[in-house]
Amino acid sequence: MADIYLTNSLSRKKEKFTPINPPKVGMYTCGMTVYDYAHIGHGRKYVGDDILRRVLAVNGFEVNHVQNITDVGHLVSDADEGEDKLEKGAKKAGKSVWEVAEFFAQHFYDSMDRLNVLRPTTIAKATEHINEQIELVRKLIDKGFAYDTPEAVYFDIEKFADYPKLFGQNVSEKKVGVRDEVKGGEHKKHPADFALWFKTVGRFANHTMHWQSPWGDGFPGWHIECSAMSMKYLGEQFDIHTGGEDHLSVHHPNEIAQSEAATGKRPFVRYWIHHAFLKVDGKKMSKSLGNLYTIEDVEDKGYEPIALRYLFLTTHYRDPLNFTWESLASAQSALEKLKQQILAAKDGERKSLSSEKEEKIEKFRQVFIEAVNDDLNTPKALAVLWQVLKSNIPSTDKYDLALYFDEVLGLGLSELTKTKIKIPMKAKELVTKREKLRAGGEFGEADKARNEIRKLGFDVEDTSKGPRLKAVKN
Numbered sequence: 022m023a024d025i026y027l028t029n030s031l032s033r034k035k036e037k038f039t040p041i042n043p044p045k046v047g048m049y050t051c052g053m054t055v056y057d058y059a060h061i062g063h064g065r066k067y068v069g070d071d072i073l074r075r076v077l078a079v080n081g082f083e084v085n086h087v088q089n090i091t092d093v094g095h096l097v098s099d100a101d102e103g104e105d106k107l108e109k110g111a112k113k114a115g116k117s118v119w120e121v122a123e124f125f126a127q128h129f130y131d132s133m134d135r136l137n138v139l140r141p142t143t144i145a146k147a148t149e150h151i152n153e154q155i156e157l158v159r160k161l162i163d164k165g166f167a168y169d170t171p172e173a174v175y176f177d178i179e180k181f182a183d184y185p186k187l188f189g190q191n192v193s194e195k196k197v198g199v200r201d202e203v204k205g206g207e208h209k210k211h212p213a214d215f216a217l218w219f220k221t222v223g224r225f226a227n228h229t230m231h232w233q234s235p236w237g238d239g240f241p242g243w244h245i246e247c248s249a250m251s252m253k254y255l256g257e258q259f260d261i262h263t264g265g266e267d268h269l270s271v272h273h274p275n276e277i278a279q280s281e282a283a284t285g286k287r288p289f290v291r292y293w294i295h296h297a298f299l300k301v302d303g304k305k306m307s308k309s310l311g312n313l314y315t316i317e318d319v320e321d322k323g324y325e326p327i328a329l330r331y332l333f334l335t336t337h338y339r340d341p342l343n344f345t346w347e348s349l350a351s352a353q354s355a356l357e358k359l360k361q362q363i364l365a366a367k368d369g370e371r372k373s374l375s376s377e378k379e380e381k382i383e384k385f386r387q388v389f390i391e392a393v394n395d396d397l398n399t400p401k402a403l404a405v406l407w408q409v410l411k412s413n414i415p416s417t418d419k420y421d422l423a424l425y426f427d428e429v430l431g432l433g434l435s436e437l438t439k440t441k442i443k444i445p446m447k448a449k450e451l452v453t454k455r456e457k458l459r460a461g462g463e464f465g466e467a468d469k470a471r472n473e474i475r476k477l478g479f480d481v482e483d484t485s486k487g488p489r490l491k492a493v494k495n
């Protein structure tokens with residue numbers, strides 16, 4: 022197998038991947054703060070992690086993939102009032118924080134299932150690891166890296182000499198990026214010091230979730246959970262840590278500082294992988310713009326969630342991707358064509374291979390693995406899949422290769438059956454529209470509708486029993 026290369030945010034370079042204890046690989050992924058619906062932006066990030074995990078697996082590594090669920094301690098941004106996101110979500114929903122956490126965690130994993138994202142080997146909830154977090158805070162206080170104040174226990178970033186160097190950030194510029202614990206944190210020594218343990222005093226006097234600790238009643242800060250839980254399941258040093266690019270400025274430097282300060286071992290994590298954001302219609306996704314789409318929204322418009330996965334794979338994970346409904350329609354259409362060709366290949370006659378064709382097959386396999394091993398180059402990997410389908414190798418060998426590639430791509434190609442080609446709702450709607458136009462004599466417009474249907478991978482056949490949709494052969 023070719024070596025795997027990953028862009029490590031620590032060095033900002035592509036590095037050869039060498040795990041600490043092969044063939045085992047420890048991988049930690051920052052999970053959801055479960056106070057609201059998972060959207061397609063989450064989808065992109067976790068599909069990216071899923072590809073990484075699958076690439077490691079086809080290369081023969083045994084991946085222990087740990088993901089947290091943040092169900093306490095994550096505060097809202099500076100623009101808001103600095104409540105805990107869970108408490109805010111609960112108020113909005115008129116439910117308890119526990120119910121809200123349960124509901125949205127379920128929604129998150131359901132959404133990821135539909136995108137064919139493998140479930141992590143271990144899912145760790147922050148509220149189920151309070152003792153581990155308290156232990157870690159205690160260690161940091163004992164070693165002089167943290168200090169107690171009337172409102173919270175803080176990490177003292179000036180005691181951790183390397184803090185400014187992490188991910189090439191600058192601490193003096195960080196004041197802007199500091200979360201709003203500052204507002205309630207009048208006893209902080211440095212504005213970028215961050216809370217390890219909040220006390221149920223002042224603005225948090227009525228906080229619903231709270232536990233006993235050596236520093237009084239309270240709840241853990243957001244960052245400490247990831248250090249405590251990743252080290253519990255993967256050891257004090259492990260291979261890969263992933264997250265969104267938004268974690269580069271605060272959350273991940275804080276995790277490194279806490280962990281390395283507590284254990285005295287570095288690096289805490291060898292490879293840090295960060296996913297670029299998904300934009301919608303060229304804009305940042307936000308509730309106020311109404312462009313925060315869920316997987317249900319995708320389905321309601323007649324598209325398959327796997328088409329969304331296909332769309333994600335067409336762009337490299339470190340490049341920004343702009344989502345539009347048109348781009349999803351193209352992805353759906355490409356997916357339909359892909360499925361049809363693979364089904365056709367599946368039914369082909371199995372032939373014995375000439376040595377020339379055998380070489381060709383081996384070459385395809387090699388080029389595919391080189392692409393995905395080269396910092397997860399999924400656009401190139403998809404291109405190789407299409408080349409295979411267009412090539413002159415026997416169709417059953419095309420099928421075998423496609424299934425092998427799909428161990429990485431995760432497009433569900435092995436589960437394809439003839440009946441599984443689902444006609445998208447959008448295509449059905451267009452058929453109805455076309456019928457109305459034809460009945461009204463608007464044939465030009467009707468033809469336009471037919472072309473739109475073709476873009477979705479289907480053609481309309483006018484039969485004596487009315488119009489019928491047929492998958493387009495390429």
Ligand SMILES: [Zn+2]
Nearest residue numbers: 051052247272
């Ligand atoms: Zn985290």
